[in-house]
Amino acid sequence: MKKLMNDPGDLVVESLRGMEAAHGDILRVSYEPAYIVRADAPVRGKVGVLSGGGSGHEPMHGGYVGPGMLGAACPGAIFTSPTPDQIEEATRALDGGAGVIYLVKNYTGDVLNFESAAELCVSAGIPVETVIIDDDVAVQDSSFTAGRRGVGATVLIEKIVGAAAERGMGLAEVTGLARTLNEEARSMGVALSSCTVPEAGKPTFDLGADEIELGIGIHGEPGRERRTIRPARELVEYMSEAIFSDLPFHRGDSIIVLLNGMGGTPLIELYLLYGELERVARTRGLHIRRRLVGNYITSLEMQGFSMTALRSDDRILGLWDDPVHTASIRWGS
Amino acid sequence: MKKLMNDPGDLVVESLRGMEAAHGDILRVSYEPAYIVRADAPVRGKVGVLSGGGSGHEPMHGGYVGPGMLGAACPGAIFTSPTPDQIEEATRALDGGAGVIYLVKNYTGDVLNFESAAELCVSAGIPVETVIIDDDVAVQDSSFTAGRRGVGATVLIEKIVGAAAERGMGLAEVTGLARTLNEEARSMGVALSSCTVPEAGKPTFDLGADEIELGIGIHGEPGRERRTIRPARELVEYMSEAIFSDLPFHRGDSIIVLLNGMGGTPLIELYLLYGELERVARTRGLHIRRRLVGNYITSLEMQGFSMTALRSDDRILGLWDDPVHTASIRWGS
Secondary structure, eight states: OOOSOSSGGGHHHHHHHHHHHHOTTTEEEEETTEEEEETTOSOTTSOEEEEEEEESSTTTTGGGBSTTSBSEEEEEEETOOOOHHHHHHHHHHHOOSSOEEEEEESOHHHHHHHHHHHHHHHHTTOOEEEEEEOOBOSOSSBTTBSSSOOOTHHHHHHHHHHHHHHHTOOHHHHHHHHHHHHHTEEEEEEESSOOBOTTTOSBSSOOOTTEEEETOOTTSOOOSEEEEOOOHHHHHHHHHHHHHTTTTOOTTOEEEEEEEEOSSSOHHHHHHHHHHHHHHHHHTTOEEEEEEEEOSSOOTTOOEEEEEEEEOOHHHHHHHHSOEEOSSOEEOO | OOOSOSSGGGHHHHHHHHHHHHOTTTEEEEETTEEEEETTOSOTTSOEEEEEEEESSTTTTGGGBSTTSBSEEEEEEETOOOOHHHHHHHHHHHOOSSOEEEEEESOHHHHHHHHHHHHHHHHTTOOEEEEEEOOBOSOSSBTTBSSOOOOTHHHHHHHHHHHHHHHTOOHHHHHHHHHHHHHTEEEEEEESSOOBOTTTOSBSSOOOTTEEEETOOTTSOOOSEEEEOOOHHHHHHHHHHHHHTTTTOOTTOEEEEEEEEOSSSOHHHHHHHHHHHHHHHHHTTOEEEEEEEEOSSOOTTOOEEEEEEEEOOHHHHHHHHSOEEOSSOEEOO
16 A cells, blocks of 8 residues: 555544645634634524535545535544534534534434434534435445435535525525435446555455446445446446436436546546536436536545536526635635 | 546547536637637737647646636647647637747657747747746656656746736746746656556556655656655655755745645645645745645646645735636636
8 A cells, every 4th residue: 555644543634734734714624623614614694514524535525615615524534424523513613603504425424423413513502404415326225324325416515505505595495405406416436446545554345457346435335336447438328327317317407517536537537528428418408507527526546437417407506606715616706 | 457538549639528518618629730728819919828748647738728827738649749730720829919938848849849839930920939847856857858857837837927928918028937937946746656658558667566756757757766655744855855955945935836646646645745845844944825735737647746846926926816717727717
C-alpha cells in the first residue's frame, strides 16, 4: 500500500487540518468531536442543512460546506459512520433557530447514529428532520444497508436543499423538497479497481486484470455482476438502462445528471463518458438541463465511475442555479 | 490495461465531444484541426491567451478555456505536442485584433510547433508573442526537454495572464507579465505509480511495491531519485526544500501555491499534503496568500502529487482574484 499520509490512524484528522488551512474563509473545523461547519454559522432564522458519513468519499461532504449548500458535515473514520455525539455537537453549532435537516445516505450505521443524534437534539429543543437518501438502483440490500444504498444523488440533493434553506424556506418545506428529490433520483456505479482502506492495508476486493464490477457500492460492496471490461459506450448504455428504466424516466423529462469519478479515474475518461451519456439521453428523449462532470463522491483511489439522474422541473432548476460557495462546488458568488 | 474508453485512438476526440456537450455555454470545439476556444471568441480588442500541449493532463488546458483565463487550447494526442496547423487555426479563431500570446510548457516538440505556428500567424499579420514556462526544479534537461520542464506554474500563469488580458492589457505588457510570473515560480512532483498511455497499453515505467519517484515529470520522465515511500510530512519537506531554496524564496514573501494531484490521488490525501505544506511554509516565514488544492495538471491516472509556489505581490494577487469562468476554475462570475 502506497498512500500520501503519515500514520493511517491520523489521515482523517490531518486532512481536516489541511482543509481548514486551505478554506478558512468558507468553513471552520472542530476536532473533538470532528465536524466541519460554515464559517458564518449559525445563520439566524435559516434552516441548517447537515450531512455526514464515513470519510474516504471526498469532496463529499466537507467540500460542500458553505453558503448555498451544507451548513455542516460530520466525517467519520474511513468508511465508518460518524458518532451521535459528533452529529449532536455539529447540530448545536449549526442551528440558527429554524431547525436542522439531516441528509443521510442509507447505510445502517449512518441511519442509526443520525437517529440517535436527532433524538438528543429534539430533547434539547432543536427541531430536527431526517431524510434518508437511497438512489442506487444496483442492488436491494447490501453489505451495510437494508434497502437501496445512498450514493450520487446525495450531492445533487445537498446542492438543491442547501439553496432552499438559503432562500429561507422553513424546515417542513425543505424536508418535503428533500424527500421529493430523493424519489426523483436514480444512480449506478461501476468499478475497474478496488480501493485500499489505509488501516486495512490491502485492497477491499480483488478484480481480475480484465474484470469490472457493475453496480459497485461506494465502499466496495458487491454489485450486480462481474464482467470483462467493455467499451465505454456499452457501459454507459447498460447503466443508463438500469437507471432510466427504474424510476422510470419518460421521454420529454428534464434531468440534472452527475457523471462522477470514483477517485482514481482521469478526467479525460469522465468527459468521454459524459459524451456517451449525453448521446443516450438524447436518444431516449431526455433533456439534460444541468450537469456535473468530475470527482464528487469517491471511494478513495478506486477507478470507476457512477451516473446519477434527477428528474427536475423549473423550480428545482432554479434552486440548482442559485449561488453556491463551497470548497468544491462554486458558482454565482 | 483497464480504461473507460472505446477505441484508444478515439479517446481524445471523444473526450472533447463530451466536454463540448457539457460546457457549450463556455466553449466551443473544433475537431479538424482540434482546438477548444471561448464561446464568445474572438473578443474584439483584447489579447488572446492560447496554450496547449499533449492530452492526458486534464483539466489542463481545455478546462481553463473561458472568460478570465484561456481564450483557446490546442490538445495534441496523449502526451504528444499539438501540430502547427492546430495552433495556427486556433490563433485565427481567437485573435480579436490585439494579438495572441502563446503560453508554452518547455518540451522540445511543443516549443518547435508553437514556434512554427507563430511564424505562420505573424506572416499572416497576427501579432504573436511566446512565453516558455520552465518551472520544474527537479532536473536540468529531461527525456523531452532541453532545460527545465514546464509543469504546475502553467496553471497559475494561465489564470493571472488571462485576467490581465481580460482587463485589456496590451500584448507587450501581458507578455512581460507572463515572463515575470515564470521567473517567480518553482515546482516539483513525485509519483507513487506510473500511468498507462492508452495506445501503448502498458505502464510507462515500473515502480516497486514500496518505491516512489522523486522529481517525476508529467509524462513519467525520470526524476531525481527513487526511494522507498515515506511519510507525507517528509515528502513535503523534501520537495519544499527543493522548491523554496531554488528561487530562492525569502522569509516574508507572499506566495500563491498549487497542491496538485497527478490524477489518481484521492482528495483526502491532497488536503493532508496541503496541511503539511502550510506548516512548512509557516516555519519558513512564507505567507500563502492564495492556493489551489486538487487535480489541475495530471498524468492520466498516475498516483502522486506536485507542489508549485509563485512569489506574488499585490498586483498579482489582484489579478488572481479577478473573476474567472471556465469548466474547472471558476469564481466571481
